[in-house]
Amino acid sequence: MEISSALVIGAGTMGAGIAQWCAQRMVPTTLCDNNPEQAAKALKGIHASWDKLVEKEKLTGCQVSQMKSLLEVKPLAAVTDAVLVIEAIVENLEIKRALFRELDDRFPARTVLASNTSSFPIATMAEAVSPARRGQFLGLHFFNPATLMPLVEVIKGPATDEGVASELYAWFENQGKKPALCNDSPGFIVNRVARNFYGEALRIVETDDEASMREVDRILREVGGFKMGPFELMDLIGIDVNYAVTCSVWEAFGRPDRFAPHPLQKQMVDEGRFGKKNGRGYYRHG
Amino acid sequence: MARLIVDFEHGDAAAKRALLTAHADDAVVMDLSCLDPISWYAEFPQLKGSFPGQFAMSGKVELHLREELAGVEEAFRDRGLQPVRVGEARLGFTLPRTLAMIVNEAYFALAENVATKADIDRAMVYGVNYPAGPFQWAQGRQGAFVELLDALAATHGGRRYEVCPRLREEAR
Numbered sequence: 001m002e003i004s005s006a007l008v009i010g011a012g013t014m015g016a017g018i019a020q021w022c023a024q025r026m027v028p029t030t031l032c033d034n035n036p037e038q039a040a041k042a043l044k045g046i047h048a049s050w051d052k053l054v055e056k057e058k059l060t061g062c063q064v065s066q067m068k069s070l071l072e073v074k075p076l077a078a079v080t081d082a083v084l085v086i087e088a089i090v091e092n093l094e095i096k097r098a099l100f101r102e103l104d105d106r107f108p109a110r111t112v113l114a115s116n117t118s119s120f121p122i123a124t125m126a127e128a129v130s131p132a133r134r135g136q137f138l139g140l141h142f143f144n145p146a147t148l149m150p151l152v153e154v155i156k157g158p159a160t161d162e163g164v165a166s167e168l169y170a171w172f173e174n175q176g177k178k179p180a181l182c183n184d185s186p187g188f189i190v191n192r193v194a195r196n197f198y199g200e201a202l203r204i205v206e207t208d209d210e211a212s213m214r215e216v217d218r219i220l221r222e223v224g225g226f227k228m229g230p231f232e233l234m235d236l237i238g239i240d241v242n243y244a245v246t247c248s249v250w251e252a253f254g255r256p257d258r259f260a261p262h263p264l265q266k267q268m269v270d271e272g273r274f275g276k277k278n279g280r281g282y283y284r285h286g
Numbered sequence: 287m288a289r290l291i292v293d294f295e296h297g298d299a300a301a302k303r304a305l306l307t308a309h310a311d312d313a314v315v316m317d318l319s320c321l322d323p324i325s326w327y328a329e330f331p332q333l334k335g336s337f338p339g340q341f342a343m344s345g346k347v348e349l350h351l352r353e354e355l356a357g358v359e360e361a362f363r364d365r366g367l368q369p370v371r372v373g374e375a376r377l378g379f380t381l382p383r384t385l386a387m388i389v390n391e392a393y394f395a396l397a398e399n400v401a402t403k404a405d406i407d408r409a410m411v412y413g414v415n416y417p418a419g420p421f422q423w424a425q426g427r428q429g430a431f432v433e434l435l436d437a438l439a440a441t442h443g444g445r446r447y448e449v450c451p452r453l454r455e456e457a458r
Contacts, residue, residue, distance in 0.1 A: 181402075193406065194414050225343065258387070
């Protein structure tokens with residue numbers, strides 16, 4: 001499959017990162033957002049990031065000029081074609097389904113529609129498009145920052161054409177990503193398998209005891225070779241975000257013990273201790 | 287004069303008990319990978335330290351000592367192991383207990399046909415920077431992970447530590 005054009009919808013952190021990565025791979029890319037100011041802000045941020053990479057001699061001025069010419073911001077209504085569409089809008093199922101219904105109506109039959117969702121089943125979103133499109137519908141879950149993190153989860157829904165999924169897998173691999181192919185299941189691979197990196201650490205410390213958390217973080221870094229310990233990482237990700245993902249996976253699997261959120265997570269969220277972003281999480285920051 | 291005995295064997299509880307009984311007047315540091323160090327410390331005063339030797343990753347292993355003992359760390363280094371001192375001992379220590387849950391979940395995902403072993407390993411290494419994939423950690427240690435999860439289940443109750451049947455099958 002040759003991705004000769006991409007449309008990224010949603011100019012938040014993930015959408016902007018995905019659009020930047022596509023343009024860096026020399027794919028003509030359009031970035032859309034229903035808030036034009038957000039789209040313009042994202043484009044400005046991407047340009048600034050590229051300019052910085054020129055200063056650091058990671059990219060040449062010529063490469064960046066080309067990338068800038070390949071990335072444009074447009075209202076969605078003005079876009080009528082793309083080989084690949086990646087949706088990265090707000091995590092709201094009904095809004096996503098409405099968007100996919102519109103894309104299905106307006107885009108050519110060959111267009112592949114993909115969602116960057118981290119929480120909704122691909123099958124549920126695919127129901128919003130016509131049966132003829134469902135073979136061309138799948139999940140493409142990028143990791144933040146999308147320009148740097150190599151993984152893309154290529155998620156097949158029950159109706160996704162095997163050939164479409166495997167061609168996209170091969171395309172991402174050729175473009176330097178490390179794709180992982182998976183079937184539609186709550187949390188896909190990473191958000192499911194990683195849950196107990198946090199959950200077990202919380203059960204080891206049990207209480208809001210900073211010294212114990214520091215010890216767990218130290219051991220998992222020094223002995224386990226992890227780049228960050230679970231408490232440091234939860235503070236970086238956002239304890240509220242991590243707790244929401246934990247609850248979502250737990251609910252999706254029918255509340256099994258092994259995914260149960262720890263009471264300390266809720267306590268932290270209730271106390272407004274979200275982590276690094278507001279200065280107080282499991283640790284104090286700044 | 288009390289001797290220092292460092293037991294690196296992955297023996298069962300009966301073998302560990304026999305060794306401790308035979309060395310009642312010595313200082314023993316023992317691999318307690320799947321046994322609860324706290325209850326063993328209470329029962330055997332000669333047990334001065336413990337470590338989860340079956341779960342040494344990249345040659346590093348947690349080491350808990352109840353008191354300073356000359357020559358212990360050297361014994362580890364002689365075996366090609368790098369001990370990392372920890373302040374507390376508990377069943378499954380910290381790394382093995384965490385890895386056991388990650389590995390078990392990876393087996394559940396595999397059993398449900400979410401992805402292949404290679405794709406699960408690749409996702410965890412390249413998506414969240416894990417130093418290795420769960421199936422790389424599990425390689426050759428499936429039996430130890432099952433034993434640890436069973437011990438955790440017996441200690442904590444509930445179904446949290448229930449072993450994935452696919453992992454148990456591969457441990458056989």
